[in-house]
Every structure is written in C-alpha cells, then in structure tokens.
Amino acid sequence: MGELKKEITLISGIGQLSTTLLGTGLFMVPAIAAGIAGHLSLWAWGLLFIAICPIALTFAQLGKRYPSAGGTAYFVRQAFDKRLEKSVAWLFVSVIPVGVPAAIALAAGFLQQLLPDAANSAILAQVITVVLLMVVNLAGTKSSGRLQTVIALSVFALVAAFWWKSDVSTQDISMPVLHSESVWAIGAALGVMFWCFVGIEAFAHMGEEFKNPQRDFPIAILVGSFIAGATYWACSVVILKLGAYGSPEFESTSIPWISEQLFGNQFKVLISLLGFAACFASVNLYTQSLARMVWAQAREYRPTSPLARISIKGVPANATLVIGGVLVISCVVGEFSGLDLEFFLKLANSVFVLIYLLAMLSAYKLLTGVGKVLAGIALILCTIVFICLGWAMLYALTILALFSIPWVKLRPIKQPKPE
Template sequence: MAELKKEITLLSGIGQMSTTLLGTGLFMVPAIAAGIAGEHSLWSWLVLLIAICPVALTFAMLGKQYPSAGGTAFFVRKAFSQRLEKSIAWLFLSVIPVGVPAAVTMGAGFLQPILPESMNHPLVAQVITVILLMVVNLSGAKVSGQVQTVIALSIVTLVASFWWFGDVSVSEITMPAVVSSDWFAIGTALSVMFWCFVGIEAFAHMGEEFKSPERDFPIAIIVGCLVAGVVYWACSVVVLKFHAYGTAEFDSGSIPYLANLLYGPKVQLLITLIGFATCFASINLYTQSLSRMLWAQARDYMPTSRLAELSGNGVPSYATLAVGAMLLLSCFIGEISQLDLEFFLKLANGVFVLIYLMAMLSACKLLTGTPKVLAYLSLVICVIMMACVGWSMLYALVLFAVLVYRIKPDQNTQSSDVPAI
C-alpha cells in the first residue's frame, strides 16, 4: 500500500500549525475584538487560549495514537464505523467549493495591488494564488513546511518590531481590571475570536507525514497554538496602544496602519507581501489537508483510482490537482456570479465546528485516563461553539444527515454506494 513520505520535522510542524491559525485573522481579528471589548479584549485572548487548550491537547493525543492522512474521519472510523467515517470525509471535502475559495479571495486581495497593471484583476490574482498553492503542494510536505516556517518567523518578527518601535511599556501590557458588567463584552469578543483557532482539525491530516509522529505531532499542535495565541495577544496590545480599532477601515487595515505609523510608507510593499504570505500559509495547509483526505479515501476504498497514486516524491499529486481544479472552478463561479463569499465562509465554519465535535466524540471513546477527561471537557466546549455559530450550523447538520443516510452501513471497500470521487 502506498505511503506518504515522512518529511515533517518538529520545527516545520510548529511553523505549519502557527501560520495556519494566524492566517487572515492577524490582519482583522485583534482590531475587531478591540472594537467590541476595548482593553478587555486582552482577557478575551487569555480565556480563548485556555478554552482551546483542551481541544488542542485532545487532537494531539488522537494524532499521537492514530497518525493518519484521514484525520478526523480516521478517528471516527476507529471509534464508530466506516459509515460515519465516509460521512465526515465528504463533509470535510465539502468546504472546497465554499470555504477555501473565500480564503483564496482574501489572500489574492493582498496580491492584486502589487501585480502589473495589465494583470491587476481579482480573478487573475486568485488564479496566481491557486497556481502557487499547487507548486508548493506538489513539491512535497518538506518544502511546504519550510515555506510556512519562514512565514511564521516573518510574522513573529513583524509583531515583535511593533513592540520595539512602538515602545510598549510594562504598564501597557498589564491586564485591565474586570467587573461583572465587562464579561458580556469579553464573551461577545470571544465569539468572533474563536475562528482564529480553526485549523487544528486540518493539521490532524498531516500526522502521517511526521518523521516521529508519536513525539513531534502533539508538541507541534500545542506549541503552534501557544505561538499563535501569544502573537495575537501581543498584536492586540499594540492595536490598543495606538487606538487602531473602532472603525470599518481598522477592522481590515489595522496592521498596515500601524506599519505606516511606526515605519513610514516605505514598508507598505513589505506589509503587503507579509499579508499575502500569512493568508497563503493558512490556505496552503487546508489544500494539503483536503488533498490528503481525498487520497486517503481513495487509498482505502478505491485503490485502483488515480487519486490513490503518489508521485515520485511521495505527494498525492492527482488528489492535489483535483483540489486545485475545484478551487479554480469555484473562483471563476464566484467572480462571475458575485456570490457573497462571507456567507459561504460562515457555512464552512459550521462544517469545521461539526468536525471538531465528531473528533471529540471519537476521543471520548478512544482515549483513556486524563486524556479522556480532557476529551469530555472539549466536547462541552464544542457544543458551546455550535450554539455560538447559530444558523450557520444548519448547512453542516443537514449535509451530514444526508451523507449518513446516503452511505449504507453494509458497504464493502469497493461499494458503489460510496459517492463518486
């Protein structure tokens, strides 16, 4: 049976995890959260990091014991059945036409201003972004990890320079006093900030490609989450100090504003490149995860399909190209129809929350001892997240129900009841 190359080291794993969580969030969420809760948003980041730790630790324990390119779908199969496994697999793949193109559009928004005038068009920028994704992904997990590690270091350096040139003092990093009336604003900010930590479920698909998954995979998840949390908190301190929040312009432009304020307009190109790279890193891991999910399903249930083949450097090339083709098609449809990408992104978020929930349910059955206690705690957190998502959960729940009904429980590995790939 074909196997993926084990090329991911601890350092590159941390880089992939942290950049995926930072993504587009660094350029928007600190300012949005500050607009909601003011200086108390610093408490929101702390509460969020504490809340996400059980979920991250549970994913880490699952990945340590069951490293697989199938990710959550594989955990579900171990805990429950192949029927639920396939349902979760196709549910995850359903974000290709709705969630990832929206993220591609956001990343292309940074790229478009620096393209030549003849190429300065949103669709051209999106196509270039997808092509770059294919190039990096087809180069292998090692190259992809190295690229994302460099991006992670660039982000950390950027935020650290904000502190240095912004002359952040001890008094400005002191946590503000909290009274009972402040907790509502803190909680409201949390409902926005949670999406900064969507990405752990995608990273679960990379466990099979770690050189030492039992040792390095859980460390990469935990350290990556901590790095992302610290960077978000540190960025919020600067946003609050210079009052780069409170308007629609700051919601998407606080980082460029701070860079212009602290360094002058000469660094505008650098900030634009870092913005694109940050978005690219997040999309890159999802592209990897989706292609590996597609490959894992083909390997297990359609082994003669081309989607089950690996290239000479151990990359599921046909599965990767299939994901890329779907992304391009979705970008063209989105540009022609002018569909509301934010709406589709909300639908994708509902899918991610349901996947988190199913992963935690699997952990409750598969893990023992203290990890099992963490799994139950994480399950409660996921239920709360479902309530916060609200109506957007309907898409995920209805689609999941249809998939469970469509996939019959007695199918074998070659069953024709599996939805066609």
C-alpha cells in the same frame, strides 16, 4: 498506490502549524474581534487560549496513537463507523465554498498590490494564488515545511516590531473591568475568534508524514498552538492601542494600516509580501490536508482509482489537482457573489467547530485515563463555542445531516423486467 513520504521533522511541523494558525487570521480576526467586543476582546483571547489547550492536547494524543492522512474522519471511524467517517470527510470538504474563497481573496488582496497595473485584477490574483498552491503542494511536504517555517519567523518579527515601535506599556496590556453585559460581547467575539485556532484538525491529516509521529506530532501541536496564541494576543494589544478597528475597512487592512502609521510607506511592499506569504501559508496546509483526506478516502474505498495514486515525490498529485480545480471554481463564484468576511467566517467556523466536537467525542471513546478526562473537558468547551456561533451552526448541522442520510437505501429498487 504507494505511501506518503515521512519527511516532516519537529521544527518543520511547528513552523507549519504556527503559520497555519496565524496566516489569514492575524490579518483580519483581531480587528474584527476588537470591533465586536472592544477591549473586552483581550479577555476573549485569554479564554480562547485556555479552551484550546485541552483540545490541542486531545488532538495530540489522537495523532500520536492514530497517525493517518484521514485526520478527524479516520478518528471518527475508529470510534464509530464508516458511514460517520464519510460524513465527516464531506463536512471537511464543505468548508471550501465558504472558508477557502475568503482566505484566498485575502491573500490575493496582498498579491494585487505587487502586480503590475496591466495585471491588477482580483480574480487573476486569486488564480495565481491557486496555481502557486499547486506548485508548492506538488513539490512535497519537505519543501513546504521549510517555506512555512521561514514565513512563521517573519510574522513573529513583524509583531515584535509593532510592539517596539508603538511603545506598548503596562497600561495597554491591563485587562478591562468585567460587567454583566461583558458575557455577551465576549461570547460574540469568541464565535469569530475560533477561526484563529482552526488548523489543528487540518494538521491532523499530516500525522502520517512525520518522521517520528509518536514523539514529534504532539510537541508540534502544543508548541505551535502556544506560539500562535501569544502572537494573536500581542497583535490585538497593538490594534487596540492604535484604534485600528471599528469599521469594515479595518477587517482586512488593519495590519497594513498599522505598518503605515508606524513605519511610513517605505515598508508597504514588504508588508504586502509578508501578508501574502502568511495568508498563503495558511491556505497551503488546508490544500494539503484536503488533498490527503480525498486520497485517504480513495485509498480506502477506491484503491484502483487515479485519486489513490502517489507521485514520485510522495504526494497525492491527482487529488491535489482536483482540489486546485475546485478552489478556482470557488474563487470565481466567491468573487462574483461579493464576500462578507464576518458572514463567511461564521459559516466556516461552524464547520470547523463541529469537526472539533466530533473529534473530541471520538477521543472520549478511544482514549483512557487522563486523555479521556481532557477529551471530556474539550468536548464541553467545543459545545459551548458551537452554541456561541448562534444561527451559523445550522450550516454545519445541515451539511452533516445531508451526508449522514443513507441515500443509496432511499433509491427505489429496480424490479427485473419480465421476459
């Protein structure tokens, strides 16, 4: 059966988390949030970052004490029971049909601009993206970590160039005046913006592969979250200054449009390449975490199955290939169903916020002292964000309820045939 290789260092861990948190979110969420709340979105970013701090600290404590490829499902098992562990595992998988197609479609949109006219097809670009994901994942976490660190540095350089070229002033970063109706606009924006900090729970699946999880895993979560939060806020300031929001086109093209306005067409290929790389990095960690979650469940309940095997590079190869096949099917279905980014984001967010909520509930039971207090605060904050999602939270609650029902016990017991 084998064990996962411990190849993740502190630097590569920070690089993996920061690119995952930025990834697809940077290229669509700031513009969507600005379209919902306008300049009030600056307040929403500040509130979200304050809210994510206790959540990140709690995940850091859980990962430090319980490093496992099972991630949140493993935390839930330690706090409650195996039945709820399986429900959380399936809840995590349920994000594939609503969240992953949107993320891969966004990445493939950048890749399409780099393909020759003969191969310029949306579905082909998505399939190529999935194939590249499989190649990177099967190469091992060490290679993946190095790649994502380079991508993270490139994204930071891009946002810094935007600030420099757009000549951001103190007036651009001043917070707007709040009024009675601000609460609803900020709450609606938060329901979408939580996507930007979705990734911490996926990163928890990588704890078992850190060289020194007790020391490096918490630092990687805290530093990675801070870097991502600062980058999102800085990007939002530029989007608001240049007015790159307020229409459906800007939901996925705000960054390329800003680049064209500030630098002209000569950087179009570079922006497309960087956009694809950033979106690819985000989906990459989710592919890794999904494969490791499937492998962890197989290791626990089906230790002799092919899904429980480890390749010579120390990665769950069979589980990765299964996830790749599911991704291709999801992309095809998503392409022909027509994607509404905001709609799919809300459904995916409902799953992730519920996973966060269950993780914080587990932490409140498992941790003591200051850790327990932080978990309690994080639990309240996750509940508030979950309520802000409105109707979308019904998707996650329905999935959890379906997989929490003991279907085996509901089957009629076969009576032995009379001789």
